[in-house]
Amino acid sequence: MSQDAMKKAAAEAALAFVEPGMIIGIGTGSTANHFIDLLAGIKGKIDATVASSIASAERLKSHGIRVLDLNEAGQLSLYVDGADESTEHLHLVKGGGGALTREKIVAGASDKFVCIADDSKLVRTLGKFPLPIEVIPMARALVAREMVKMGGNPVLRQGFTTDNGNVILDIHNLTIMNPVEMEDRINRIPGVVTNGLFAIRPADVLILGGVGGVQTLI
Numbered sequence: 001m002s003q004d005a006m007k008k009a010a011a012e013a014a015l016a017f018v019e020p021g022m023i024i025g026i027g028t029g030s031t032a033n034h035f036i037d038l039l040a041g042i043k044g045k046i047d048a049t050v051a052s053s054i055a056s057a058e059r060l061k062s063h064g065i066r067v068l069d070l071n072e073a074g075q076l077s078l079y080v081d082g083a084d085e086s087t088e089h090l091h092l093v094k095g096g097g098g099a100l101t102r103e104k105i106v107a108g109a110s111d112k113f114v115c116i117a118d119d120s121k122l123v124r125t126l127g128k129f130p131l132p133i134e135v136i137p138m139a140r141a142l143v144a145r146e147m148v149k150m151g152g153n154p155v156l157r158q159g160f161t162t163d164n165g166n167v168i169l170d171i172h173n174l175t176i177m178n179p180v181e182m183e184d185r186i187n188r189i190p191g192v193v194t195n196g197l198f199a200i201r202p203a204d205v206l207i208l209g210g211v212g213g214v215q216t217l218i
């Protein structure tokens with residue numbers, strides 16, 4: 001079974017959380033794309049969606065699925081998105097696709113966050129995947145220096161601008177023993193929009209696709 005097939009299996013399992021008339025928050029990335037494509041098959045069941053990126057909004061619209069601005073939609077019942085890493089406590093690293101800020105906003109506006117991934121994303125300690133930080137461009141060097149003081153090795157994501165017009169620093173070599181404290185500490189650096197740790201507001205459900213089938217962690 002390929003990694004992509006495992007992602008698709010997790011996305012399929014997440015359909016069980018979709019209830020009639022819902023407005024659903026939609027993440028970004030290849031696993032979220034599987035969910036979007038599957039959601040198209042039951043689009044008559046839902047009211048609308050809110051997208052966490054321009055790319056996801058375009059994919060949803062290409063399937064004829066209604067996409068609302070978050071400010072019109074109000075509180076959402078459900079958010080479905082992928083992750084780059086997760087612990088068994090459902091603390092996540094996200095932002096491999098650079099959509100971390102909008103993802104965190106939509107997750108924060110949702111009652112339930114269902115994270116979908118292949119089981120290679122489950123780790124004991126976060127940090128092997130470089131931690132993305134969205135940064136206001138003029139603060140790039142300041143934030144990089146602060147991250148070096150925290151033991152990280154910051155690398156600018158070359159040629160990439162976020163949907164919000166900012167840059168991404170990917171922080172290598174971090175061993176994240178306390179994700180809640182680290183998320184808060186990084187977010188206090190001037191110029192940081194947000195970082196890719198989802199620990200203050202972790203996922204509520206983690207669905208992992210693997211060779212033996214799908215497992216759900218709550």
Ligand SMILES: O=C(CO)[C@H](O)[C@H](O)COP(=O)(O)O
Binds near residue numbers: 081
């Ligand atoms: O956080 C994300 C995008 O910003 C994605 O959820 C994360 O990168 C996982 O991507 P994929 O589903 O392609 O493995």
